[in-house]
Amino acid sequence: MTTSPIRAITFDFWNTIMFAVDPAGQWRSDVWLELLAANGHVVERDAIGAAFQTAWKMHHRAWKQNVQRSGATFATAAVDALERDLAPGLRTQLADAFMHEGDGTQFMPCPGVAEALSGLVSHGVRIGIVCDVGITPSVGLRRLLQVHGLLHFFDGWSFSDEVGRYKPAPEIFEHALAYLGSAAAETAHIGDIRWTDIAGARAIGMTTVRYRGINDDVDGDAEADHVIDHHDELLGTLGLR
Numbered sequence: 001m002t003t004s005p006i007r008a009i010t011f012d013f014w015n016t017i018m019f020a021v022d023p024a025g026q027w028r029s030d031v032w033l034e035l036l037a038a039n040g041h042v043v044e045r046d047a048i049g050a051a052f053q054t055a056w057k058m059h060h061r062a063w064k065q066n067v068q069r070s071g072a073t074f075a076t077a078a079v080d081a082l083e084r085d086l087a088p089g090l091r092t093q094l095a096d097a098f099m100h101e102g103d104g105t106q107f108m109p110c111p112g113v114a115e116a117l118s119g120l121v122s123h124g125v126r127i128g129i130v131c132d133v134g135i136t137p138s139v140g141l142r143r144l145l146q147v148h149g150l151l152h153f154f155d156g157w158s159f160s161d162e163v164g165r166y167k168p169a170p171e172i173f174e175h176a177l178a179y180l181g182s183a184a185a186e187t188a189h190i191g192d193i194r195w196t197d198i199a200g201a202r203a204i205g206m207t208t209v210r211y212r213g214i215n216d217d218v219d220g221d222a223e224a225d226h227v228i229d230h231h232d233e234l235l236g237t238l239g240l241r
Contacts, residue, residue, distance in 0.1 A: 007187065008127070008186065009126075010128040010188070011128070011130070011190055012130060015192045015215040016197075016211050018107045018145075029045055041090075047082065052078055055078035063134070068165070070137070079094050079095055101141070109148050110231060111230060111231065116235065119240070125240070126181070129156075130173055155180060167200040168200025168201075185205050188207040192217055194220035195219065199222040210228070226238075
């Protein structure tokens with residue numbers, strides 16, 4: 001329960017600010033098929049999907065263990081998993097395509113998030129991001145925010161590939177508190193995952209909000225102080241209306 005006036009808030013990125021229109025990432029497979037065909041390689045879509053799964057599983061293991069690996073590491077693993085004799089230039093193209101965020105249309109803002117961010121700004125609330133980066137590096141995530149007109153709302157960001165820690169480690173939340181200039185007790189964190197977003201923010205004394213509008217996480221015991229289904233509930237939940 002919120003006990004102190006909220007002066008700042010941090011947002012998780014995936015499934016809280018942005019979500020994938022195509023969760024399976026077929027557009028990445030399309031890019032790989034085109035690149036491979038243009039270079040004389042006929043590869044089945046299923047083989048590409050299996051290569052992607054190899055990289056995603058590697059990322060998931062590292063994430064669970066809070067071991068930092070770059071998106072380039074996972075991209076290289078995906079290329080290697082094709083088990084093809086590929087020219088160095090093509091390998092680089094495939095790895096870059098795997099990490100790229102596309103043209104922006106593959107991902108969209110969660111419903112009502114722009115209005116919620118605008119409302120927070122109008123109440124003088126400072127806003128940050130605390131995000132576990134996976135395949136797409138933080139530079140690409142900032143580009144997505146820019147493409148969708150959201151970047152200007154944020155006073156700073158704490159991306160794991162820049163901070164060096166995944167949630168629920170306290171260091172990534174403390175990094176955000178430092179640039180927001182707020183104490184944990186007067187800061188909220190909103191995210192969708194219980195064991196990272198909720199458990200991590202709660203451990204350092206932040207007010208927690210679980211947003212389940214895109215992903216209703218049931219993995220883990222930690223429940224938030226507040227649970228919302230739509231971002232139009234956020235300001236009222238934090239006592240800002």
